Amino acid sequence: xxxxxxxxxxxxxxxxxxxxxxxxxxxxxxxxxxxxxxxxxxxxxxxxxxxxxxxxxxxxxxxxxxxxxxxxxxxxxxxxxxxxxxxxxxxxxxxxxxxxxxxxxxxxxxxxxxxxxxxxxxxxxxxxxxxxxxxxxxxxxxxxxxxxxxxxxxxxxxxxxxxxxxxxxxxxxxxxxxxxxxxxxxxxxxxxxxxxxxxxxxxxxxxxxxxxxxxxxxxxxxxxxxxxxxxxxxxxxxxxxxxxxxxxxxxxxxxxxxxxxxxxxxxxxxxxxxxxxxxxxxxxxxxxxxxxxxxxxxxxxxxxxxxxxxxxxxxxxxxxxxxxxxxxxxxxxxxxxxxxxxxxxxxxxx
RNA sequence: CCUUUUUCUUGUUCGC
Numbered sequence: 440x441x442x443x444x445x446x447x448x449x450x451x452x453x454x455x456x457x458x459x460x461x462x463x464x465x466x467x468x469x470x471x472x473x474x475x476x477x478x479x480x481x482x483x484x485x486x487x488x489x490x491x492x493x494x495x496x497x498x499x500x501x502x503x504x505x506x507x508x509x510x511x512x513x514x515x516x517x518x519x520x521x522x523x524x525x526x527x528x529x530x531x532x533x534x535x536x537x538x539x540x541x542x543x544x545x546x547x548x549x550x551x552x553x554x555x556x557x558x559x560x561x562x563x564x565x566x567x568x569x570x571x572x573x574x575x576x577x578x579x580x581x582x583x584x585x586x587x588x589x590x591x592x593x594x595x596x597x598x599x600x601x602x603x604x605x606x607x608x609x610x611x612x613x614x615x616x617x618x619x620x621x622x623x624x625x626x627x628x629x630x631x632x633x634x635x636x637x638x639x640x641x642x643x644x645x646x647x648x649x650x651x652x653x654x655x656x657x658x659x660x661x662x663x664x665x666x667x668x669x670x671x672x673x674x675x676x677x678x679x680x681x682x683x684x685x686x687x688x689x690x691x692x693x694x695x696x697x698x699x700x701x702x703x704x705x706x707x708x709x710x711x712x713x714x715x716x717x718x719x720x721x722x723x724x725x726x727x728x729x730x731x732x733x734x735x736x737x738x739x740x741x742x743x744x745x746x747x748x749x750x751x752x753x754x755x756x757x758x759x760x761x762x763x764x765x766x767x768x769x770x771x772x773x774x775x776x777x778x779x780x781x782x783x784x785x786x787x788x789x
Numbered sequence: 790c791c792u793u794u795u796u797c798u799u800g801u802u803c804g805c
Contacts, residue, residue: 444792451793479793486794514794521795549795584796619797626798654798689799696800724800731801759801767803789801 440471444480451484456493459484475501479511486519494519510541514550521554529554549581556589564589580606584616591624599624615641619651626659634659650676654686661694669694685716689725696729704729720746724757731764739764740777747784755781755789 443466450459459481466473478501485494498516501508513536520529533551536543548571555564568586571578583606590599599621606613618641625634634656641648653676660669669691676683688711695704704726708718723746730739739761746753758781765774781788 441792446792448792476793481793483794509793511794516794518795544794546795551795553796579795581796586796588796614796616797621797623798649797651798656798658799684798686799691799693800719799721800726800728801754801756801761801763802 440466440474440477443471444474444476447477447484448480451480451487454488456481456484456488456490473501473504473506475506475509475512478506479509479515482512483515483518486515486522489519489522491519491523510536510544510547513539513541514544514546517547518550518554521550521557524558526551526554526558526560543576545576545579545582548576549579549585552582553585556585561589561593578611580611580614580617583611583613584620587617588620588624591620591627594628596621596624596628596630613646615646615649615652618646619649619655622652623655623659626655626662629659629663631656631659631663631665648679648681650681650684650687653681653683654690657687658690658693661690666691666694666698683714683716685711685719685722688714688716689719689721692722692725692729696725696732699729699733701729701733701735718749720751720754720757723751723753727757728760731760734764736761736764736773753784753786755786758786759789 443462447459447462450456450462463473463477463481466477478497482494482497485491485497494516498508498512513532517529517532520526520532529551533543533547536547548567552564552567555567568578583602587599587602590596590602603613603617603621606617618637622634622637625631625637638648638652638656641652653672657669657672660666660672673683673687673691676687688707692704692707695707708722708726711718711722723742727739727742730736730742743753743757743761746757758777761777762774765771765777778788
């Protein structure tokens with residue numbers, strides 16, 4: 440049974456929920472009863488793919504088979520409710536937990552807190568922390584990370600930085616996500632120099648930078664016009680054994696496209712392919728925008744039409760710059776033709 | 790540490 444559970448988990452992590460569900464059938468066929476861990480694994484896997492309906496169906500199935508949902512099951516469900524923006528519903532389930540015989544744990548609290556933060560209910564979040572503390576539920580790294588992320592997004596960077604120091608004082612030491620969150624927050628506010636200082640501090644403390652750390656810094660450097668240095672960080676990543684991903688190249692690509700430097704833009708795309716990272720929908724969307732900014736609508740449309748052949752569906756973001764550019768130049772006939780094409784391709788306008 | 794749940798990064802949106 441552990442073997443099956445492990446395999447099911449593997450498929451879920453690889454984003455292959457259907458194969459995982461198949462294994463559930465096989466497992467039963469071989470005479471192994473799925474247990475609560477099997478169901479939890481599948482439910483969280485489905486939740487991660489946003490298939491909350493299927494997840495609920497599995498919950499019913501597990502109950503029908505006399506497999507009692509545990510706190511992990513409920514945490515997954517509460518999480519998917521939050522991800523769908525149904526925080527109120529999530530809180531109801533949270534409140535019902537006790538009557539179901541489970542005390543919400545630190546995971547449950549962090550999930551709700553994150554849900555509240557993400558939909559901007561800062562006051563409710565603050566109140567929730569109060570409840571949490573009153574119950575003797577001690578904030579952990581994740582709690583701090585969630586809070587700091589929210590503070591950063593609200594531009595309250597100094598408060599976020601204070602929390603960083605508070606963590607150390609309370610013996611709840613920051614991890615790479617803490618630093619990634621702050622570095623990104625600083626970069627987004629164009630406080631790149633402070634971000635670089637934190638990057639150094641991270642290194643001093645022996646907290647290893649990740650691809651995401653570099654991506655945040657690279658994006659920050661690009662946004663303040665330090666594209667040259669951003670590009671050099673790619674080399675530094677390789678030196679440290681980190682593999683730049685699509686996001687890394689997309690950040691640099693955005694900078695070149697904003698500059699209207701289509702030559703360098705195509706160079707970076709070549710480099711990404713050479714380094715084993717295939718362009719994604721964002722890469723194309725970025726390039727299309729760059730082409731439009733430089734008036735090259737025909738090229739942009741060509742790229743757009745080539746996307747399906749690469750197995751990618753253009754989205755509204757890929758179409759919008761073309762429409763916008765044509766509209767601004769009063770080329771409405773062409774704009775409407777593209778709009779029609781968009782609808783024909785089944786792309787929803789936004 | 791080693792079967793399951795929470796936190797971090799990239800593209801579009803007029804003129805002045």
